[in-house]
Amino acid sequence: MAKPASRRTPYDGVVITTPVTIPYQRYSIESAQWWIGRALRALADASGIAARDFDGFCLSSFTVGPDTAIGLTQHFGLSVRWLDTIPLGGASAIAALRRAARAVQAGDCDVVACVAGDTNHVDSFRRTLENFSRFAQDAVYPYGAGGANASFAMIARHYMKRFGVGREDLGRIAVAQRANALNNPHALMKTPLTVEQYMAARPIADPIHLYDCVMPCAGAEAFLVMREETAAAAGLKGAKILASIERHNARIDDVVQNHGGWVADIDDLYAMAGLRPDALDFVQTYDDYPVIVMMQLEDLGFCAKGEGAAFVRAHDLTIGGDFPHNTSGGQLSVGQAGAAGAYLGVTEAIRQVLGSAGPTQVAGARTGLASGFGMINYDRGLSSGAVIVSGDG
């Protein structure tokens, strides 16, 4: 039985503008507040809208504690009438833009600054791991599996065995992203990566090897959400939101995670957007590990479950290829600036459809998809989301 068309209210009249990136650093002696503040300033500078005229603020950060968004209003001199803190890790950007879009659409506020930023002190990654979640504290961290590497290793091993995926298949994803990253001056990885190098990398937690892992770093990403007329008045180009989904703790019957939550709502995503996957000009997936990218390609409908490896073999994932994917280089090559990692694909997607991606621009890109995935609370990533955006180039 065919599913009914989406009954959801379209995001009419709402645009995302002003994607900004504060270039990443491997380590920073500054605080998360400093990075987030710089992103806010960059939003004001790039949009020409004074920060005091942002009447909505949405924050995601792992390292801003003990602060949340409210503390930062005073810190940054913001007086907002809409405020949110979104602690969804890699799904934070999708969630942020969905909530912000509805808020401005309803008139609860006019201009929302959505910001994600994290610092990376020499020991902050380990501290974040230590305090990630209660289930992780009780049942993962004490096993030497601090951080996502070991958990994703077990997910990857299970997935690779079940679907006959080889490391070299996953390597295609990492290698193509590195090629893309060489066009991105902000990427932390600046040297080419070959399949041979990928295969020869040292093991971290089998079958995860070095080039399957993101490099934790400091950085911030941000964008503004407002109504079209507000953007027009400010002379800003905006990207439209054609559709979005989010889902948390899906497929609990997967003994080992084989799916992300996208799979539950994918029909709704394309129905709301009124297009099929092959109509997209590019895709920005959440790439904490190549195996998660492959799972996403399946769950987002680009190929059937278990055909991810064949799909990446059959397509060219570089900027100039037939399936431009993670055109900035993604977290695997740009770095993972904590929660800003969730925003990386979204800011890049906005730039692409606005035609402002510069050296990573996909020629003629008008419509694209960005997805998010996050929060490995115990044995699986719980949060996922996706958005389809369009622009006039």
Add this chain to the structure above:
Amino acid sequence: MVEPLQQPERRNPLRRTRQPSLPPVGRSRAGMLLTRAAAEGRFALQRCDECGAFCYPAHDVCPGCLSTDLKLTDAPDGGTLVSETVVRVPADVYFRERAPWRIGMVKLDCGPTVIAHLHADCGEAEPVRMSLQLDKAGQAAAFARPAGDTANAADDRQWREMTASPKFRRVLVTNGRSAVGQATAAALVAAGAKVHVGIAEPWKPFEAGKALEACTVVPLDVTDERSVRDLAADIGGKVDILINTGEHTRPGGLIGRHGTATIMDELSQTYLGFVHLAQAFGPAMRARGADGIDSAAAWVNVFSVYALANWAAYGTTSAAEAACVSLSHCLRGELRAGGVRVVNLFTGPLDTEWFQTVPPPKVAPKAVAKAIVSALESGVEEVFVGDVAEDVRQRLEANPKALERDLGA
């Protein structure tokens, strides 16, 4: 396939002793339920009283029915290893020093999926047998072993981290003149340990017997601080396991006695003896908790179960033993920093001269010895030996007031 453990070589005294580090210690309140189970050697998980589902990790609310009635319940220990990894670059110091470290995901037959430490002989997609172990931090950790027996299973590197196996370890048994001390020394030799046995007043006749031939007899009077310190000066740096078998059992209650002579003796032999031993041997043991495969590993106390519930017929002895139990918890906290565990064995009346008039069941010294070795090999922290001890344990949990009335009769 686990290679049999080899006798460690003599230490190079010029090399620095590796300082102990601990695996992550933090657990939620509910998570500490599993630490209790691990200490008792049970594989128990929370089970929802309403819907019957087992849950893991520790919850406060049942994910099936939102009940808050989650009780620690013995669980079937079978499962299947569904995925695994070898962690080669852990973020944590303890695991980094021990990398590569193998862990896996086990789908339990009773429902939940558990991330567990793996025995080397566990194979993917194969059945495993789960247990909760105390790790070096003294907290519960899930451990998967092969469902069937395998060669040299106890010598597995990761398993040995979770136990205090006496094999190739050097043990001091404190009271070689007692039946329990002798039986314990013999059992430890049989388990592969090198054993020192302390005896007080060594000029007095001592019939060591055949069982102690493989042991080294050393002078040790636990009531004498100097004697204890002298022995620690000689062998303190190579005591990996200390078995405190001190006992001083005298029948009699409180108000029927005149004066405190007997009570002083009891306290001197048990409580102060324990103090002397802990002060003399504890610091070196704590410092040697990560000193190779024959690192310092455990401190074992043999207590009367009446330490937990005063038996008026042996009233002051019970009180002295109770003081020792309290002290053991202090020592447990202090030695935990070195990854050295404190094991408390609680026995009912022993089949020895000081319980001559007590009717059976009584505990044979050999049974105590066997329980000590088993506790060390399996890694538990609380052991009740014999039917009487088990009876007291259960009654304390069921109705301590009823037990108090009976023991005071």
